[in-house]
Amino acid sequence: MEQNxxxxxxxxxxxxxxxxxxxxxxxxxxxxAMTLSAVELRPExxxxxxxxxxxxxxxxxxxxxxxxxxxxxxxxxxxxAQLRRTDNTLTLITLVLLSMIALMPxxxxxxxxxxxxxxxxxxxxxxxxxxxxxxxCLTVGWGYAAFIGQLVPxxxxxxxxxxxxxxxxxxxxxxxxxxxxxxxxxxxxLMVALALAARIASARLERKDETPASD
Numbered sequence: 378m379e380q381n382x383x384x385x386x387x388x389x390x391x392x393x394x395x396x397x398x399x400x401x402x403x404x405x406x407x408x409x410a411m412t413l414s415a416v417e418l419r420p421e422x423x424x425x426x427x428x429x430x431x432x433x434x435x436x437x438x439x440x441x442x443x444x445x446x447x448x449x450x451x452x453x454x455x456x457x458a459q460l461r462r463t464d465n466t467l468t469l470i471t472l473v474l475l476s477m478i479a480l481m482p483x484x485x486x487x488x489x490x491x492x493x494x495x496x497x498x499x500x501x502x503x504x505x506x507x508x509x510x511x512x513x514c515l516t517v518g519w520g521y522a523a524f525i526g527q528l529v530p531x532x533x534x535x536x537x538x539x540x541x542x543x544x545x546x547x548x549x550x551x552x553x554x555x556x557x558x559x560x561x562x563x564x565x566x567l568m569v570a571l572a573l574a575a576r577i578a579s580a581r582l583e584r585k586d587e588t589p590a591s592d
Contacts, residue, residue: 512548
């Protein structure tokens with residue numbers, strides 16, 4: 378028998394369901410990555426080492442990473458809260474971001490224990506590049522949503538640019554750190570200069586957005 382639905386699913390309901398699933402997946406990946414970062418702390422004691430020497434670097438790496446992933450979650454939450462809807466391109470960018478977030482426990486383990494035959498410097502480079510890619514994904518995601526996909530139609534352009542520069546700043550900082558470990562001094566100087574320019578531009582745009590328009 379044919380069923381007659383009096384209340385068909387409307388387009389905005391479909392967009393809301395897609396958005397809700399994206400938020401749930403994102404929160405789950407962030408939560409698991411932050412939890413597993415602690416599980417991966419298995420420092421190996423060597424003869425003559427003190428307790429501080431054994432646990433110092435692992436705990437420092439854990440708390441630093443927990444804080445950094447938490448900041449990335451805040452940035453991602455802030456961006457999602459502004460979306461009128463989502464689409465396949467933004468979902469794909471988010472999946473790339475989540476794949477990098479999910480890798481962070483392994484990256485921490487590699488940096489601390491030198492797993493995979495990498496030396497300590499290479500471990501720090503991998504760590505810096507991983508955080509660089511995470512912040513680039515956040516920047517690209519917001520840039521697409523605000524300026525290409527038109528998913529944030531209610532936000533003023535100046536504020537959207539301010540947020541973009543704000544997201545770009547940590548990406549450039551981690552790029553500078555990675556270049557430092559690779560002994561690319563000129564690239565460090567360039568990345569630092571670009572990071573400062575992005576931070577200054579973000580602050581100026583934010584002040585411009587807060588300034589009331591004159592009659």
